[in-house]
Amino acid sequence: MAAIISRSTTSPSASTILTSVKSTKDSDPPTVRFTNTQDLFDIINSTTGDFLTVTNIRRRNGQKKRCRKFRFRRYNANSRILIITIPTDIHEVLHLGLYTPYLRSTTEESWKNIGSARFRADQGHPGGDGAEGDSTGGPWPERAGAGNWPTLVIESGYSETLPELYKDMQWWFRTSNHEVKIVILAKFDDQQHHILLEKWEEEISSPQGAITRMKRQSITITRDETTNPVSYNVTRGALVLGFRLLFLRDPGPQEGDFVLSIQDLQLYVEKVWAELPRSD
Structure with a gap:
């Protein structure tokens, strides 16, 4: 679990x-x-x-x-x-399969579920640049109020390419003026029989305060059809979301980082594969 x-x-x-x-x-x-x-x-x-x-x-x-x-x-x-x-079936389960377990681990008193609300750039983009994420949310009450940016964004892609997903990730960090703290990308590739999960964060990379986007985790989950039953192999461990970046504070008693274990990820990818469009 x-x-x-x-x-x-x-x-x-x-x-x-x-x-x-x-x-x-x-x-x-x-x-x-x-x-x-x-x-x-x-x-x-x-x-x-x-x-x-x-x-x-x-x-x-x-x-x-x-x-x-x-x-x-x-x-x-x-x-x-x-x-x-x-939002095809496979697209939705790609992001909700990650966000829903996280949501269950939080309380209504501490987390604001923002879903796919639209966000717009207020500065430097007067023409109306905007975006709607797949799954988004942030801490309550720190991000209470309409228009406050989420700390967590999950974006998924089936036919969307990985380079386009990178553009999504860059947009959230840049346009939020770094208010977004974690972006998870979930890319399905049925030709390679795997799902790629990437966790992106930002860090100050120089004494002058320059901010760099960092890929903190890259997890590949591969489907093995040579076994009976079909099995799923997870490389590079569990998915971990840092508490401080999510909630903008130190953890209290019984609080800590959110972890999707290897077993959780195997169940997740099994559910994703079940939604793969069937050819006629």
Whole structure:
């Protein structure tokens, strides 16, 4: 079980675009040019992956939610590029399978679950840059109030490439002015039969106060289909989230770092693999 260690696109119609909007795994991400809202929704509803890049879009184009079943991963006002996350089953279990056990280990009195709320850059990006994470949260009451940044962000990707996930991670640290403390990336690669988990933090790297992003952990979980039953091999140990970075204070009695053990990670990846889309 999870444990606490105590420590004191131009097109006449959507149908003509759809042939190019497919899950491409780790090749170039699918990209379309925005023409109108109806076509965009049609394209999103027909996309098989969990990731889509939309160009030529202004902030006002994305204001209509229309019961949308997608998230605004990132929006850059200067380039007018919107990155969309389509929450497929496998995408959701990739991040919730990590965040839910953590959430269970906290109390309502100490943690603010922010979910996929939208965050916007207030300084230096007047055009409306913004993002919606997969799973986010921060300490209560330290981060109470609308618009306060989370300390923990988890981003997952199935058809989203690892370089795009790195852009997500960089956006959270940079745009929050370093208020975000931990970013977890969960990348599924069914071609390599593994899931990659990376934990990113920041540290002051020079006497002048320069801040550097650091990959603190890289865990690979590989599926072995030669065994009966199928087994899952975890390299480089358990996933550990530091208490001080999560809660912005020292741990008290019975408090400590959050740990997902090797056994926890094996169960996690088994549940993820069960959501793998089946080919016809």
